[in-house]
Amino acid sequence: MRSPKLAKLSDDPWLEPYLGQLHQRADHIRYVEERLTGGKMSLDAFANAHEYYGLHFRDGKWIFREWAPNATAIYLVGDFSNWEQRDEFALHYGDGHGVWEIELPANQLKHGNLYKLKMYWPGGEGERLPAYTRRAVQDPDTHVFCAQVWHPATPYEWKFPDPAKPIGAPLVYESHIGMAQEDAKVGSYLEYKEKILPRIVEMGYNTVQFMGIMEHPYYGSFGYHVSNFFAASSRFGTPEELKELVDACHEAGLAVIMDLVHSHAVKNEQEGLSRFDGTLYQYFHEGNRGDHDAWDSRCFDYGKPEVLHFLLSNARYWLDEFKFDGYRFDGVTSMLYHHRGLGTGFGSYDNYFDGSVDVDALAYLALANRLIHEVRPAAFTIAEDVSGMPGLAAPGKEGGCGFDYRLAMGVPDLWFKLANDTPDEEWNMSGLYHELTNHRPEEQVISYVESHDQALVGGKTFIFELIDKEMYYNMHVEAQNLVVDRGLALHKMARLATLGAAGHGYLNFMGNEFGHPEWIDFPREGNDWSYQYARRQWNLRDDQTLKFHFLADFDKAMVNLARNTGIIGNKKVVFRLINEGDKVMAYERDGLVFIFNFHPNKSFADYPVDVTPGKYRLLLNTDHPAFGGHDIVPGEQTYESFAFNDGENDRNQIKLYIPSRTGFVLQRI
Incomplete structure (x- = not known):
């Protein structure tokens, strides 16, 4: 890549x-x-611990291994033993390197059995889930997690193991399985496949990013406090159903990536790795270095x-x-x-x-x-x-x-700073252009206006920062409201400016393309365990009597422009214009000219913009009525460049009318 x-x-x-x-x-x-x-094997041959540790059915018998160097005794306990500790399920100390193991006849365990480890160490004991368990399930009444024997009679047969074709520059749709649906509940892998995947394909994104796939005991952690690193979250369905979803994405030509959380782990001891064998330092640093105080997790x-x-x-x-x-x-x-x-x-x-x-x-x-x-x-x-x-x-x-x-994390920080702290007439165009195009020469970056981070509890989506309470009262297509007009205009312009200048990829969080309101808040004691803010209100996007669909339609046009032209990742951004007083910015990219007038109330006639010589047509206009705009500039506009010498250099320019708070994309014919 x-x-x-x-x-x-x-x-x-x-x-x-x-x-x-x-x-x-x-x-x-x-x-x-x-x-x-040891210089004796390849890295990929070394990285196979999951095929050695954990529970496996091989050669007609069950084999289980665990690394627990501080343990003095380990037993498998589960519904197969009436949750009693029995000698026949005692693990034996193996190779002297902290590895414990047991072999069991085929009839001792069956698909679906629940189990745990009963572990003893000097001065203590506790129940643990195996470190390499591939399935963990939560009791709906007690909320206790158990490992589960997962050995279906018919393994999943892959139909489309890889995307249909190379995707090019990633256009990433960041999403969360559980909160993807509209109903106030936890969504499933198959519901995502049936209800959300078609939307992503229709919008033009070529990559899906899934959050919260690795099992986590607290749903409200958004999947970032992982307990079972080899288990796909059972909240959303079975491993086979996740495979079916990935297969469907590949069938649609989408690449599928997931959040890999190796930066820290949950503190929970019965479900996770903390104090797994009685020590706090088996997987983690000893002492204070082993705790991440800001995240309340282990390092x-x-x-x-x-x-x-x-x-x-x-x-x-x-x-x-x-x-x-x-x-x-x-x-x-x-x-x-x-x-x-x-x-x-x-x-x-x-x-x-x-x-x-x-x-x-x-x-x-x-x-x-x-x-x-x-x-x-x-x-x-x-x-x-x-x-x-x-x-x-x-x-x-x-x-x-x-x-x-690398994620261009400075870009959303700047957009939210502008929206929160800076009057419109003081927006700095040079600083904006610098941030949109800033990256080290040896690295590729993925740009975005907002991800899930910006709307977590206590924060707001970009559109909610711009419109706030007016979103509840003035999003009907017939409503006239200056705050809403401003918010819709800047929402579209910010996305177009970010995508147009994106060096190597672009990202959007699920629902933000249509201006999903409010924040993200998972069910917890503080909100009376409500799912109200842990879902996506697709009805807002689909309702043609509301203005949300204007933003969604614009996002679709913008993303497909990027896909059809292939500019991201391949074509250099060429600076053309910044005028701080006018709040106008322009850049060119392989025959496309991006022009933005961020001024809150000034429109400009016959505005000169340097371009590559040629004739241009108006390809995309944030102010088009199809996107909730005011239709000030007709869609059939063409512009022909003219040459002149400014006394020092030969230049080519076009002149055009640019309404306030409007972004254009012109295409050289």
């Missing part, structure tokens, strides 16, 4: 003082790989070979078992730095080389990326990193982590 035109990390002159540290990081990556593989020790075995195998598992096409790595900034990225502005290169980088975490990320691309060469990875670390998307041999893309 990486563009061959990207620069090398070492080409950056600002990095010259730190090349020694970059080489040291590359050496450390090689050292860690040698330590893991992995990336220096332990057994932890890397677990995490690398997990990265491989979802590719092999469920045919995912890649990952969005969550919380990369927290992984990379000892300070977790908290309270650090990253305003200087020194911040990346001041001893705060966790080189073990960096080595893990580099090896994980290499593994993923070895197992599935067409797979791609996205890093959620706010620090902008040099080398994040550079190859490991250069001291980098090897991600294909």
